[in-house]
Amino acid sequence: ANCVKSLTFAVFDRWGNKIYQTKKYNDPWDGKANGGNEMAQIDTYVYLINVKDVKKVKHSYRGIVNLVK
Numbered sequence: 001a002n003c004v005k006s007l008t009f010a011v012f013d014r015w016g017n018k019i020y021q022t023k024k025y026n027d028p029w030d031g032k033a034n035g036g037n038e039m040a041q042i043d044t045y046v047y048l049i050n051v052k053d054v055k056k057v058k059h060s061y062r063g064i065v066n067l068v069k
Contacts, residue, residue, distance in 0.1 A: 006052045011045050011065075019045070031067055042067055 004025060011020040011029050019033040019040060029047075033040040049061040 003053050004051055005054050005056065008048075008050045010048050012048070013040075013045060014043060039069070040067055042069055 007023060007025055009020075009022050009027075009029070010018055012018055013033075020029045022029075030036070031040055032038060044064050044066050046062065046064055051059045051061075053059065
């Protein structure tokens, strides 16, 4: 966290709808959708993390996460 200048973390459903986003390092996705009002359904979700380090170099990370209950 000491080398991160800025961060954006977003989670998308299979249709590309953004269901979660934060710019805070210590704000993980809790599995909720619709503004945190209800748990997201069991499914596969895509995450996208964009980071700018202290040297102003941009890094992007993408992947999938399976939500199970």
